[in-house]
Amino acid sequence: MGSLKNQLAYDFKVGYISEELMTIEVNEFIAKKVGLKSKIKVTYEHNYLPIVSPYFTPDSVLITGNDAMIKSINTLEINYADITVQDTVFKKRININEQYPDIKVEPTHVDYMIKSAVMTEGSFTIPVNIINNKNDIATKIIPSEVEVIFNCRLQDYELIKESDFNVVIDYNSLTEDYNLVTTDVEVLSDRVNSVRFSPQQIQILVMR
Known part of the structure; x- marks a missing residue:
């Protein structure tokens, strides 16, 4: 009782303490590292072709959330508007949090890189x-x-x-x-x- 009083502000009083057990549901949160998979359509024009396959930097992120949800995720599929390549280097910063609002993602942004040549x-x-x-x-x-x-x-x-x-x-x-x-x-x-x-x-x- 004394310990509980010490944790309360001075203008609060403990009027009654129930001895009945109270059940509180707590969701367990876990974290794990997963890779990124592009679902972005890339079109090359004017004889440009990829030198390497388009890639993300970084190529993986740390996700945190509900135990059951996180366990079911092995990769994050990343979407974006169709891209038309007309230069040797294309770089686009993508906000992953906007695509997965129900989980915590670190880092929240990644770069999508396309390297090509004529x-x-x-x-x-x-x-x-x-x-x-x-x-x-x-x-x-x-x-x-x-x-x-x-x-x-x-x-x-x-x-x-x-x-x-x-x-x-x-x-x-x-x-x-x-x-x-x-x-x-x-x-x-x-x-x-x-x-x-x-x-x-x-x-x-x-x-x-």
């Missing part, structure tokens, strides 16, 4: 090479060359050479006299953004 295409005809043919067993490759079409930044175009691509087949993988092998193009330059090639499969005849 891109162009080029092509080379690359010969198919067979490696590990130690006994020099005769083989016939159909076709013997692969057309590789590459995509790169405009300023890097003149720096990319035929030697930056390689089409290799390991002889040890040829188990039959007739083999149909999936084409695999090795890219040796980090200036190349993407490639496509034709044909998708190569026939190898082994003259055992």
Whole structure:
């Protein structure tokens, strides 16, 4: 009783204390770190293409809220108006609290980053090479060359050479006299953004 009086202001008096138990419902709050997932539509114009996939900075946040709600959340999906890219760098600050008002989010804002460049295409005809043919067993490759079409930044175009691509087949993988092998193009330059090639499969005849 004395302890309770000490916690009250001087103009308050304790008139009655009930011995009955009182039940108070308390919601348990927990916190955990979750990643961010973009639901933002991005369109590129004027030959701009992404150098890397758009990303958030930071890429994760700390969320706090009702126990059951927080446990059910593994990522936060972030929405924003459609974005049209017409420059090399796009940065937009997004308020996450506005999208998730029922939980506490730290930090409350993140930056959505888009890095792009003006891109162009080029092509080379690359010969198919067979490696590990130690006994020099005769083989016939159909076709013997692969057309590789590459995509790169405009300023890097003149720096990319035929030697930056390689089409290799390991002889040890040829188990039959007739083999149909999936084409695999090795890219040796980090200036190349993407490639496509034709044909998708190569026939190898082994003259055992």
